[in-house]
Amino acid sequence: MAVTLLLSSAGRRVGLLECFRASARTANIDIRILACDMEPGLSPACRLADKAFAVPRCGDPAFVECMLEICARHDVDLIVPTIDPELSVYSRNIGRFAECGTRIHVSPQSVVDVVRDKLLTAETLDAAGVPVPETHTLAYGRENAEKLAWPLFLKPSGGSASRGIRIVRGPGDLPDEPDEPMILQQLLEGPEYTVNIFIDDGGKLRCAVPHRRLSVRAGEVEKGITERAPVFRDLALGVSRALPNARGVLCFQVILDKVAGPRVFEINARFGGGYPLAHHAGAHFTTWLLEELTGRRSSANDDWRSGALMLRYDAAVFEG
Structure with a gap:
């Protein structure tokens, strides 16, 4: 079994690339990972991919045509977006990519419209009974x-x-x-958590992995630890209920306010930057996506390890 995956706006997402490679080895899938960015020569993930491409900014009208050409020429099976701005572009063009045999890991436009608007996110979650900040x-x-x-x-x-x-x-x-x-x-005060969730292609929440954000840099977790508690599973069920058309990997942010209690304040309809911690803890979302893509029986489960710790550090890719 062979799969060609394209990591879009790959940037620094080396950890995500390595998770897909590890999952493919475990599942005995021959994976080829392509990557694209505006300047692939300056992207660590592009440097470590099997092949990399320069593409326009996702807001450029030429972006979709460029991506379609890459997918058709290289028989891309799956595109994995990694940044928020490209989600709307991809969700609007799911059908066009499907015509050339490429699946996009993105929820429908109705979901993306909600999560890309924080006011609409709060209103949608509140209507579904999920606690949100005022x-x-x-x-x-x-x-x-x-x-x-x-x-x-x-x-x-x-x-x-x-x-x-x-x-x-x-x-x-x-x-x-x-x-x-x-x-x-x-303004909320209390510990902040990211909850990584996996919703299968039938719309069922299969896994929810919270990690406490011990340290954050540029909005991305730098130090984190997984913590299992019923409140996070309940919140994940609420988010999936509020967004019944959501599919695949999403993550949401929670603060356990010392007065107001838990409040969900943001949702990202993509792999979060801290996903490698969930993967290390045993929640192999990348494996489950590859299983769906190849028509295999899903091994998705909620049996991950609490207390898994991630301490990120700077590494480098050298050339020349």
Whole structure:
């Protein structure tokens, strides 16, 4: 059995690439991993892939055509997106890629639209009974300042990687003309967790692996430890209930506020940067995706190890 996988916007995602290779060895699958980026020569994951390609930015109209050409020329079976901005592009074009025999690991557009908008995320989760922080538009904050409990978090509605977030102490700290839509969110205090989840192609939640974010760099966990507790499984079931069309790998962020309790404040409909910790703990999402792709019986389960610790460090790829 042979599979060609394309890691999109591969960047630094060496850990994810290695997880797919390990899963393929275990499943006796002959895998060829391709990778693409705007500057593949400066991408560690592209350097370590079997073949790499330069592609336009995902917002460029030429991006989809370029990716379709790569998929057709190299018989790509599966594309795995790794960054939020490309999710909408891929979800809108699932059918076009399917025509050339390529499956994309992305949820439908209806799911991506929700998770890429933090206000809509909060509203959708709240409607499904999932606890979320109090969330408002910037306009509401200006017009109803006396009703709000300051300080609050100010963040881009469609942001990621902790870009542009800051604490605002009162209405005087609000920007007059932000460059993008912003939201105000309840300021939570307590330990922060990422919960990596796997939803099979039938829509069933098969696994939920929480890890405590002990240290974070540029929005990505640097030190983390898996912790099993019923609250996280319940939250994962709530998220899957709120997004019934979600498929594959997702992750969501939770803060266990010392007063308000658990609050889910963000969802990413892709492999999170901390996925290698879940994989190390025994939750082999990459294996389960390859099983679905090749029509094998799924081995997906929720039997992973609590107390698995990840301590990341900087490594390097050398050339020349």
